Amino acid sequence: xxxxxxxxxxxxxxxxxxxxxxxxxxxxxxxxxxxxxxxxxxxxxxxxxxxxxxxxxxxxxxxxxxxxxxxxxxxxxxxxxxxxxxxxxxxxxxxxxxxxxxxxxxxxxxxx
Amino acid sequence: xxxxxxxxxxxxxxxxxxxxxxxxxxxxxxxxxxxxxxxxxxxxxxxxxxxxxxxxxxxxxxxxxxxxxxxxxxxxxxxxxxxxxxxxxxxxxxxxxxxxxxxxxxxxxxxxxxxxxxxxxxxxxxxxxxxxxxxxxxxxxxxxxxxxxxxxxxxxxxxxxxxxxxxxxxxxxxxxxxxxxxxxxxxxxxxxxxxxxxxxxxxxxxxxxxxxxxxxxxxxxxxxxxxxxxxxxxxxxxx
Numbered sequence: 001x002x003x004x005x006x007x008x009x010x011x012x013x014x015x016x017x018x019x020x021x022x023x024x025x026x027x028x029x030x031x032x033x034x035x036x037x038x039x040x041x042x043x044x045x046x047x048x049x050x051x052x053x054x055x056x057x058x059x060x061x062x063x064x065x066x067x068x069x070x071x072x073x074x075x076x077x078x079x080x081x082x083x084x085x086x087x088x089x090x091x092x093x094x095x096x097x098x099x100x101x102x103x104x105x106x107x108x109x110x111x112x
Numbered sequence: 113x114x115x116x117x118x119x120x121x122x123x124x125x126x127x128x129x130x131x132x133x134x135x136x137x138x139x140x141x142x143x144x145x146x147x148x149x150x151x152x153x154x155x156x157x158x159x160x161x162x163x164x165x166x167x168x169x170x171x172x173x174x175x176x177x178x179x180x181x182x183x184x185x186x187x188x189x190x191x192x193x194x195x196x197x198x199x200x201x202x203x204x205x206x207x208x209x210x211x212x213x214x215x216x217x218x219x220x221x222x223x224x225x226x227x228x229x230x231x232x233x234x235x236x237x238x239x240x241x242x243x244x245x246x247x248x249x250x251x252x253x254x255x256x257x258x259x260x261x262x263x264x265x266x267x268x269x270x271x272x273x274x275x276x277x278x279x280x281x282x283x284x285x286x287x288x289x290x291x292x293x294x295x296x297x298x299x300x301x302x303x304x305x306x307x308x309x310x311x312x313x314x315x316x317x318x319x320x321x322x323x324x325x326x327x328x329x330x331x332x333x334x335x336x337x338x339x340x341x342x343x344x345x346x347x348x349x350x351x
Contacts, residue, residue, distance in 0.1 A: 028141065028142075029138055030145040047167070047168065048167050050177060053177035053181035056131070056181040075141060077141075
């Protein structure tokens with residue numbers, strides 16, 4: 001699992017996927033991981049295959065739902081947020097913002 | 113290159129059932145989409161496939177994470193449950209066969225049955241006495257009943273909770289577990305039974321192999337069953 005500033009991104013992957021899926025509405029795995037990489041300007045450049053175990057786990061937890069896309073040229077699974085997933089995303093965004101404020105507070109003092 | 117990668121992933125996902133099949137389809141779609149993007153960017157097909165596989169990640173690592181995300185631990189627990197149930201049935205069957213051996217022995221040589229030492233009245237320690245045979249019979253049935261109950265409970269729980277993974281009745285390794293169990297059943301009890309009766313002072317002139325007629329016959333049938341089943345399974349796989 002890639003690391004950023006020494007942090008294991010595994011714990012934050014769910015938040016990143018839920019947020020990206022919320023912005024896209026519905027997406028298959030490749031579109032999701034590509035959007036994640038582009039929106040982070042390459043900061044979150046994960047092994048692309050890791051998105052599927054994460055999506056399966058989110059689906060098992062009821063935060064996303066999926067179905068086979070009948071219009072696609074190949075067999076393709078499309079994911080979207082569930083209402084429970086929307087709530088979970090809001091909660092995790094609040095937690096992250098609180099964490100970021102805390103870090104910024106400390107860093108701001110350090111560079112004062 | 114994509115095909116080789118998918119073959120490796122398929123092998124690593126063996127036994128994961130529907131979840132693994134879905135993951136494989138998603139991986140194939142993902143890799144083909146990545147290849148299409150690479151071709152659009154001007155890469156050659158080989159380079160596009162190589163980049164797609166590299167970016168997707170190591171097949172072992174991805175398969176393991178898929179296995180964990182889709183209830184892999186539950187599959188292991190259900191496999192252990194299956195093993196315990198099967199072992200109990202095999203052990204119980206061994207006891208029944210030993211009881212059968214004692215019955216044959218007592219019928220064949222009633223006049224030469226050695227006297228049971230006075231301090232051993234009931235139990236398997238004095239294996240040529242009728243109480244020991246009855247003890248083996250009832251304990252064998254009890255162990256088989258408990259083993260069967262373990263398998264039935266496992267089946268019920270897997271159906272209720274929808275454990276992902278292999279078919280709840282016959283995971284791919286069931287044939288090998290049964291085969292190993294039957295082979296252990298085939299060779300261990302006759303050797304143990306013959307040694308036990310011989311060491312307890314069997315009748316003079318009584319050869320060791322007479323002490324396990326029933327078990328030896330069952331052992332022979334078991335080995336024949338394993339060989340024939342293996343050949344029939346191999347023929348179905350090839351055809």
